[in-house]
Structures are given as structure tokens and as C-alpha cells.
Amino acid sequence: MLRVEGLGKRLGDFVMEDVTFEVAEGEYFVLLGASGTGKTVLLETLTGMLAADSGKIFLGGREITRERIQRRGIGLVFQNQALFPHMTVRKNVAYGLSGRGLGRERIGRRVLELAEEMEIGALLGRLPGTLSGGEAQRVALARALATGPSCLLLDEPLSSLDTGARSRMRALLRKLNRKNMTVIHVTHDYEEAISLGTRMGIMEGGRVVQVDTPERIFMYPRSEFVARFTGIRNFFRGRIRRDGAAGGPGTSGAAGEPGEALFESGPMVFHVTTDLASGPGTAVIRSEDVTISALPPQTSARNVFEGTIIDICRNRLGTEIVIDAGRELAALVTPDSVERLGLAVGERVYASMKATAIQVLEE
Amino acid sequence: MNAGRTGTAHLVFMAFGGLVLLFIIAPLAGIFINLTPGDLVSTAREHEVSASIWLTLAASMGATALFAILAIPFAWILARREFRFKQLVNGIVDLPIVIPHSAAGIALIGVLSPDSFVGSAAERIGIRFVGGVAGIMAAMAFVSVPFLVNAARDGFAAVPVQLEKAALNLGASPLRVFLTISVPAARRSILSGLVLMWARGMSEFGAVIVIAYHPMITPVLLYERFGAFGLRYARPVTALFIAICLLFFFALRVMAGRRRDAQG
Numbered sequence: 001m002l003r004v005e006g007l008g009k010r011l012g013d014f015v016m017e018d019v020t021f022e023v024a025e026g027e028y029f030v031l032l033g034a035s036g037t038g039k040t041v042l043l044e045t046l047t048g049m050l051a052a053d054s055g056k057i058f059l060g061g062r063e064i065t066r067e068r069i070q071r072r073g074i075g076l077v078f079q080n081q082a083l084f085p086h087m088t089v090r091k092n093v094a095y096g097l098s099g100r101g102l103g104r105e106r107i108g109r110r111v112l113e114l115a116e117e118m119e120i121g122a123l124l125g126r127l128p129g130t131l132s133g134g135e136a137q138r139v140a141l142a143r144a145l146a147t148g149p150s151c152l153l154l155d156e157p158l159s160s161l162d163t164g165a166r167s168r169m170r171a172l173l174r175k176l177n178r179k180n181m182t183v184i185h186v187t188h189d190y191e192e193a194i195s196l197g198t199r200m201g202i203m204e205g206g207r208v209v210q211v212d213t214p215e216r217i218f219m220y221p222r223s224e225f226v227a228r229f230t231g232i233r234n235f236f237r238g239r240i241r242r243d244g245a246a247g248g249p250g251t252s253g254a255a256g257e258p259g260e261a262l263f264e265s266g267p268m269v270f271h272v273t274t275d276l277a278s279g280p281g282t283a284v285i286r287s288e289d290v291t292i293s294a295l296p297p298q299t300s301a302r303n304v305f306e307g308t309i310i311d312i313c314r315n316r317l318g319t320e321i322v323i324d325a326g327r328e329l330a331a332l333v334t335p336d337s338v339e340r341l342g343l344a345v346g347e348r349v350y351a352s353m354k355a356t357a358i359q360v361l362e363e
Numbered sequence: 364m365n366a367g368r369t370g371t372a373h374l375v376f377m378a379f380g381g382l383v384l385l386f387i388i389a390p391l392a393g394i395f396i397n398l399t400p401g402d403l404v405s406t407a408r409e410h411e412v413s414a415s416i417w418l419t420l421a422a423s424m425g426a427t428a429l430f431a432i433l434a435i436p437f438a439w440i441l442a443r444r445e446f447r448f449k450q451l452v453n454g455i456v457d458l459p460i461v462i463p464h465s466a467a468g469i470a471l472i473g474v475l476s477p478d479s480f481v482g483s484a485a486e487r488i489g490i491r492f493v494g495g496v497a498g499i500m501a502a503m504a505f506v507s508v509p510f511l512v513n514a515a516r517d518g519f520a521a522v523p524v525q526l527e528k529a530a531l532n533l534g535a536s537p538l539r540v541f542l543t544i545s546v547p548a549a550r551r552s553i554l555s556g557l558v559l560m561w562a563r564g565m566s567e568f569g570a571v572i573v574i575a576y577h578p579m580i581t582p583v584l585l586y587e588r589f590g591a592f593g594l595r596y597a598r599p600v601t602a603l604f605i606a607i608c609l610l611f612f613f614a615l616r617v618m619a620g621r622r623r624d625a626q627g
Contacts, residue, residue, distance in 0.1 A: 049528050069531040082529040086547045095543075096533030147534055 001025040001182050002046075002151055007055035009045050016041050016206040019055065023151070023199075026180045028173075030193040030214075032226075033203030039186040040079075042203070043153050046184075047076045060150055075149030079156040081140040083128035089139050090124040096147035110146060118142040118172065134165025138172065151182040158192055170196060170362070190232070194218075194282055195361045202226055218284070233320070233330040234285035238265030240360060242278045263360060267326035271302035271355040280363035289357035290331035292321055293350050294341050301352040305329065309347050312338065323351055394602045403606075406599040412584070416607060418496070419580040423507075423564035426500040427557055430508050435553060438515035439545060443524070456512050464506055468573025471498075471505055475574070498574040503564035511560040518552020519545060551619065558615045565608060 007019040016038040023029040033039050044050040046057060048069035057065045064072050083092050093114055097107045115121040118138045128136060137157060144152060157173070158166045173196060177183050187193060193200050194214045202210040202217060210222045218232045242261040263270040263283045270283060291297070297304060307325030314320075319338050321331045329351055333343075343349065406412055441453065459467060475492035476482045482492055492498035522545055530540040546553065568582040576583060581604045589597035 044528075047532055049532075069528070070534045070536065072532075074532075076529070076532045078525055078529060080523075080525065082523065082525040084526060084530070084544060084548070086550075095530065095535070099535065099539060143533065 001027070001060060002184070003058040004046070005056045005058075007042070007045060007057065008053050009041055009050055010053055011041060011050070014038065014041065014206065016045070017054075019206075019208050021201050021208050021211045023182060023184060025182055026177070028177045028183045028185065028196055028198045030197030030200040031184065031186045031203055031208070032188070032190060032193045032200055033186075034188055037203040038206040039188075039203055040155060041206075043076065043155055043184075043186055046153060047074050048072050073147075073150050075144035075147065075152045077137070077140045077144050077152070077154045077157055079159065081128075081136045083131075083136055083139060083143070085128050087128075088124065089120060089126050089128065089131070092128065092139060093120075093124075093142045093146055095143060114142040114146055118145075132165070133161050134169060137161060137165070137169055141172070141176075145176075145181075151184065152176075154183065154185045156187055157185065159187070159189065167362070190218075190226075191359075191361055194235075194284070195363065232284045233287045234283075234290070236263070236265035236268065236270075236283045236285075236327065237363075238263055238281065238283060240272075240274060240276055240278050240281045242274075242276075260355065261360075263358065265327065268305065270358055272358045272360050273355050274360040276360055276362055282361045282363060284359045284361065285329075285353060285357060287320060287330045287332040288317075289353050290329065291352045292323075292331045292333055292337075292341065292343070293352070294343075294347075295350070297350055297352050299352055300354075302355045303358070304350055304352045306348065306350055309343060309345050309349060312343060312345060321349075323349060325351060391605060394598060394605060398599060398602050402599045403603055406603055411579075412581075412600055412603065415579050415581045415584045416604060418499075418578055419565050419582070419604075420607075420611075422496055422499045422580065423503050423561050423567075426504040426507070426564050427511070427561045429500070430504045430560070431511065431557060434508055434511050435515050435546065436541070438512050439519045439541060441512070441516045442519035443527075456509050458509075459506050460509050464567065464569030465573055467505055468502055468570035471502060471570065472574055475501060492574065494575050494577060496575075496578060499571050499578070499580060502570035502574045503567050506567050506570050507560045507563035510563055511556040514556025514559060515549065515553045518549035518556070521552070522548040554615075554619050558612070558619070562608065562612060 002023040004019055004021055008015075008017040010016075014036075019038075019042060021029075031039055031042070041050065045052050048064075048067060052065055055065070056063055059073065064074075083089075084095065087095070090111055093111045094107050097110060102110075111124070112121070115124055118141055120135065120138050120142060123131065123135055123139065128139070131139065137160075141157075154173075158169055161169060170192075173183065173185070185192070185196060197214050199212065200214055200217060201208045202222075210217055210226070215235055215237070217226060218235045240261055240263055242259070258273055258275045261272055261274050261276075261278075263272045263274075263281065265283065272283065274281075291299070291301070296306075305323075305325035307323035307329065309321055310324050310328070311322040312319060313322075314335065318332045319335050321333055321338075321343060323329050323331070331351055337343075341349075441449070441456075472493065473479065474481050475485075475498060477486050477493065485492060485497070490497045492501060526544050526548060527540050530544045531537070535543070566582065568586065571580055572583050572586070579587070581600070585597055585601055585604070588600060
């Protein structure tokens with residue numbers, strides 16, 4: 001669908017170089033990177049707002065590296081939406097449709113379709129200055145979709161939204177992707193990356209340093225940026241269960257308010273605290289939040305797993321103990337405690353963590 | 364509001380401000396004080412006076428409209444593009460503000476007189492600069508176009524460049540982006556530039572009198588009446604012209620303000 005080969009751009013002191021990745025049709029591809037790593041430069045080069053110094057861009061097999069902005073067929077939603085302030089929402093959405101020889105009536109119909117899809121029907125007569133962040137973002141999305149782009153680029157689409165608007169937007173983006181829209185989503189927020197991305201690329205220092213599924217990227221990080229979240233060595237896809245039958249007091253409670261629930265991932269069942277409803281999700285546990293003990297621990301932690309140590313390795317932050325407890329579970333301990341507890345590969349140990357240490361993300 | 368020393372300082376500043384305002388208002392008020400409404404009406408009825416006022420308003424408006432077509436796109440380039448000698452170009456735009464206007468008139472005659480290339484070419488298609496309305500418009504535009512270029516350039520520079528990029532991304536041509544995004548988004552500055560250019564053109568005397576003593580614009584008429592017949596005779600025309608200038612200026616301000624409110 002979209003293929004980028006050795007793309008490079010120099011802008012003053014900033015250099016983006018040798019960016020190579022491919023996004024398949026219908027994929028939700030997340031580009032994750034800290035600010036200043038060149039995500040926006042990459043987006044602007046893809047859309048043609050900046051001319052590439054080197055490398056090639058292909059869209060659907062056609063090379064578009066030197067194609068003019070207005071002919072690329074790549075939709076872009078800006079971080080600050082960039083809605084035209086002097087036009088109503090209706091005119092904003094219709095902007096890309098006029099000047100294409102479509103009749104007034106067809107444009108009007110298309111605008112209404114998009115308005116319904118993006119839930120902005122009631123806003124069509126308003127001016128952008130009067131919209132909330134979430135509303136403006138949905139209008140920007142409708143406007144970008146109007147021209148029927150073959151691929152949609154989103155620059156930090158959730159970062160300016162409050163929690164409610166954010167989850168509504170996430171749902172919309174997922175719906176859009178399910179209708180086979182190819183999405184490239186740029187963000188600095190790893191939660192967004194995990195909860196939305198089917199594949200992701202990590203940007204660091206003007207390069208794409210790793211491209212893979214979210215699971216593999218967090219399990220085997222190859223970059224500083226992801227390593228900063230080395231806590232997220234533990235990454236489990238599974239299901240949230242909030243029904244009272246799941247056992248234990250307090251597992252009931254309505255979605256939307258924090259409460260106890262169970263999270264099942266294969267043979268492992270975690271006690272978690274979440275405000276999400278029952279359904280598919282991802283649990284992430286920082287390795288420093290996992291405690292290792294040689295004997296069954298007398299602890300208030302709700303989650304205790306017994307397992308065998310399969311690997312011990314030192315890294316920048318300490319010593320990592322990997323145990324097999326039905327699934328691989330990594331814990332970060334000090335080198336000192338390895339000696340004190342006499343930890344060695346093949347030993348049986350107990351790993352424990354608090355329910356609140358487990359972060360559950362919506363699928 | 365503040366007590367103590369800052370309070371005293373601010374009081375002194377305000378007193379200075381009062382003096383400056385008085386300096387502007389007193390002469391203008393003085394023109395009107397010794398005048399009866401009857402004087403104004405009879406002056407307005409004089410054909411020579413009303414013709415000159417209409418000519419002044421129309422010539423300045425025409426010059427502003429013609430040069431707007433050239434100056435507004437040019438201002439966009441100055442706001443958006445980086446190129447060599449851009450500072451020099453900006454300096455050239457400001458030149459008419461700093462040179463004496465009679466000197467500007469003399470310089471213009473050099474290129475617009477019938478002996479010159481431009482002047483003779485224009486004469487062949489029936490446009491007369493020296494002693495003609497076209498010359499008046501040229502002189503007015505020469506001294507006033509910097510106000511439009513500068514205001515429009517600052518206006519365009521304040522429009523977020525992402526709006527233009529977003530419009531291009533939606534498939535609009537650069538010309539459509541300019542007309543439907545850049546100009547409307549910068550309209551307040553452009554409008555105030557147009558008003559300034561028009562007002563400045565209307566009040567021009569030095570450059571116009573060199574190129575065209577006749578047909579007579581109002582500033583030249585005032586000068587002639589004052590020189591030939593003295594203050595008493597010049598005063599009613601002066602009052603009338605000032606009143607009309609203020610009226611238009613005020614009306615445009617109100618209009619611009621209203622549109623701003625409507626846009627939210």
C-alpha cells in the first residue's frame with residue numbers, strides 16, 4: 001500500500017535519514033517516538049508539504065516522491081486540526097469536494113454521510129472556534145475523508161482530547177480501520193500505540209529503528225525510547241471480566257468507574273483494577289513492579305504466580321529475571337537480591353504484583 | 364490607580380497624552396468653531412468644491428482597487444517565501460514613505476510624461492497621466508501603496524501556514540488556497556490596509572500637484588483658495604473635506620468591526 005524507501009530530509013540542524021517501512025492495505029500502523037524524533041517531518045514529507053532530499057515513496061505501487069501535494073491522495077489530520085476558521089463546519093467538510101466537478105447536490109449528500117459517520121451532524125452550521133477539542137477533531141477527520149484518500153495520516157490525533165473525547169475518538173478510528181481504511185497514526189504515547197496499532201514503527205533520532213507488532217516491540221525493544229518503558233516487558237493480550245461470577249468481592253461494578261476485575265490471558269489470571277468493561281484488552285506490567293521471592297510470599301499483593309527461572313540477565317537498569325509461569329513473566333531486581341535469594345536458572349520462585357500495578361488497556 | 368511614586372509618574376504620562384490629543388483635536392475643532400451649518404451647505408453646493416471632493420474620493424478608491432490586485436498577492440509572497448534580497452525588497456516597498464512627496468511627484472513625471480516610454484505608450488491608448496486623472500491616481504498610489512503591502516504582509520504572516528497546507532492536502536490549487544483560505548483569514552489586516560491606503564491617497568497633496576494641478580483634487584483646491592483668497596475663504600472647504608474623510612473613516616471602521624463580530 002504505502003512503501004517508504006530510504007527517505008531522507010535535512011531541516012536546519014535536524015536530520016531525518018534512511019527511513020524505510022511498509023504499510024499494508026487496511027493496516028493500522030502507529031509511528032511511536034518521543035517529540036523531536038522527526039515524526040512530523042516524516043508526515044510532512046509523505047504528504048508532500050516538505051520535499052524529500054533522498055529516497056522514494058510509493059503509494060499503491062505508484063511512485064509519488066515528486067508528486068504535488070494536491071495530487072497525492074493521502075489524507076492528513078493535523079495535530080491542531082487546522083480547521084478553516086472563517087468557514088462553517090459544513091464548508092470545511094465540503095472544501096475538498098468542491099472544484100471537482102461534482103454537483104452541489106452530490107457534495108451536500110456526501111457531507112451529510114460523513115457528518116453521520118463522524119457524529120458531527122448537529123455541528124454543521126457552527127464555526128470551528130465554537131467547537132470542543134473532540135468535536136474539532138471529528139470535523140477534521142470528516143474533512144480529510146471527504147476526498148476519499150487511499151490512506152489517512154493522523155498527527156497526534158488524541159493528544160489534545162480529554163479522557164471522554166479520547167475514548168470516543170479511539171472507537172471512531174477503530175471503526176474506520178475496520179472499514180479497511182489504511183491508517184498511519186503518529187504519537188508519543190505508547191498506550192495509544194498498543195491499544196490501536198496492528199503494527200508499529202519506532203522513531204528515534206530521525207530514523208525508524210524498529211518495525212513490528214506491538215507485542216514484539218515491547219518484548220524485544222531495540223531502542224532507547226522503548227527501553228525507557230522496559231517496565232513493559234510484560235505484555236499480555238487477553239480478556240477483561242467484570243461480572244460478579246468471576247469470584248471475589250468487588251469484581252462487579254459498572255464500566256466507567258474503577259473497580260476490581262479479572263484479566264485472563266491463557267493459563268494466567270490476574271486480579272486487576274480497571275474502569276473498562278468486559279471485553280478484549282491488553283495488560284501491561286512494568287518489570288520493576290514484579291516482586292520475586294524464594295518462598296510463598298506473605299503479602300497483600302493479589303497476584304502470586306509460581307514458576308521456574310528460565311533466564312537471568314543484567315541490563316542498564318538492574319538484573320532481569322525471566323520466569324516461566326505458564327507465560328513468560330519478567331521481573332527487575334537489584335544484583336544484590338539475586339545473590340541474597342540465591343536466584344539461578346532452573347530454581348522455582350514466586351512472582352507477585354499488586355492489582356494496581358497492572359495496567360489494562362482497551363483493545 | 365496605583366498609589367505612591369508610580370501613581371505620580373502615570374499621572375504625568377497621562378497629562379502628556381492629554382497634550383498630544385489636544386494638539387491633534389484643537390486645530391481640527393478650530394476649523395469647525397467659527398463655521399455655521401449654512402456655510403457648509405453653501406460650500407457643498409459650489410460645483411467646483413463638490414466636483415473636487417468626488418474626484419478625490421474616486422481617484423483614491425480607484426488607485427487602491429487597482430493596486431490591490433497587484434499588492435495583495437505580492438504581500439503574500441513577502442509573508443510566505445524566503446528569497447535572497449528579501450530585506451532589500453521590503454526596504455524598497457517602504458521607500459515612498461521616507462522620500463518627500465513633491466520629490467516623488469517629480470520622479471513620477473520622469474516616467475509618466477508624454478516624452479517617456481510609458482507616458483507615450485499610454486497616450487496612444489488614450490490615457491493621459493500629466494494633467495489627467497490617471498496621473499492623480501498614480502501619484503496617490505505611489506505614496507500610499509506601502510501601507511497596503513505592509514498591512515497585508517503582516518496579516519498573511521499571522522495566518523497559520525498549516526491552514527494553507529491543509530487546503531493543498533485537500534486537493535485545492537495554490538490559487539484557490541490563496542483566494543479561499545489566505546485572503547479570508549487575513550481579511551482584517553487586508554481591509555485595514557485598504558482603508559489606510561485609500562485614506563492616505565485622499566490626503567495626498569505634494570506628489571499630485573506636481574503631476575496634475577488640474578483636474579483639481581480637494582487638497583490642491585484648499586491650497587489654491589488659501590493662497591489666492593486667504594484663510595476665511597479656505598476654511599469652509601477644509602471643514603467639509605475633513606468631515607467627509609472622518610465620516611468615511613468612521614463608517615469603514617464600524618463595518619470592519621461588525622464583520623469581525625459576526626465571524627466570532
